[in-house]
Amino acid sequence: MGNFNLATDQPYVAGPKSVKSERDDQNALQSLEVTSRRSSLSKIASWESQTCAKRLMLGRPMSTAMTPPVNFSMVSEGLYRSGYPQVQDYPFMQNLKLKTIVTLVKKELPDGYLEFIETNRITHKIFDMSGTKKMEIPIGMMRSIHAVVSRPENYPLLIHCNHGKHRTGCVVGVLRKANQWSLKRIIDEYTSFAEPKVRETDIKYLSEFKLASLLCQPRDVVSLSTLSTTNRFYRLVVAAVLIFLAMSSLGKLRVPESFPEPS
Incomplete structure (x- = not known):
């Protein structure tokens, strides 16, 4: 039913609007839509920000775009390597569900790193390792690192230094x-991360490293030359025992690796 003019009781017919009036109405409508859209986006962004913060504090994965730390890579299942994680990397790291982080450099922690570690109940092992450019990794320190990494109960585990190249590459x-990789494959992997700054000192260290040095301290090795010549039999027995222990212990040096090596 049509509209009526109450004064004349006649059907009401709207007069033509001016072009300017129609344009003003359209502009007002567009302005209202833009304002409404901005308000909605602002509310959504605020909600997402609060939700992400809550998830981070609760140790839950965040559903935002995630980036890994520099030079991040999987060494074996549950074992990872990288450069020093930064605040933008924490959401990615959170999805790894790490139990242990082995840091190969001692320095002031980046913003939020301690909170991230504590919130996610991660065990943090810090080794004050000097750069490998001028000195080798002390064997005692390498034993301690290996003792942590060789325990499956510490996995998932991340090893990192500053850039994930030299210290991490040597470890x-x-x-x-220990997993019986050929020296060529070991050097090739080291080089792929260290380029363009491959260090000959690191190559030499990896080439000459003896797995037996992970077993015992040098002072623990019996010097057979100090034994009396009258005890030659006992010297042979001691030597046989040491060889047996060394051979049987080498099998324990393998780091858990549940998938086959790439060809």
């Missing part, structure tokens, strides 16, 4: 050696 190289 991973020793772990590869």
Whole structure:
């Protein structure tokens, strides 16, 4: 039913609007839509920000775009390597469900790193390792690192230094050696991360590293030359025992690796 003019009781017919009036109405409508859309987006962004913060505090994965730390890679199942994680990397790391982080450099922690570690109940092992450019990794320190990495109960585990190249590369190289990788493959992997700054000192360290040095301190090795010549039999017995222990212990040096090596 049509509209009526109450004064004349006649059907009401709207007069033509001016072009300017129609344009003003359209502009007002568009402005209202833009304002409404901005308000909605602002509310959504605020909600997502609060939700992400809550998830981070509760130790739950965040559903935002995630980036891994520099030079991040999987060494074996549950064992990872990288450069020093930064705040933008925490959401990615959270999805790894880490139990242990092995840091190969001692320095002031980046913003939020301690909170991230504590919130996610991660065991943090810090080794004050000097750069490998001028000195080798002390064997005692390598033993301690290996003792942590060789325990499956510490997995998932991340090893990192500053850039994930030299210190981390040497440690991973020793772990590869314990898993009976060929020297060529070990050096190739080290080089792929260290380029363009491959260090000959690191190559030499990995080439000459002896797995037996992970077993015992040098002072624990019996010097057979100090035994009396009248005890030659006992010297042979001691030597046989040491060889047996060394051979049987080498099998325990392998780092858990549940998938086959790439060809």
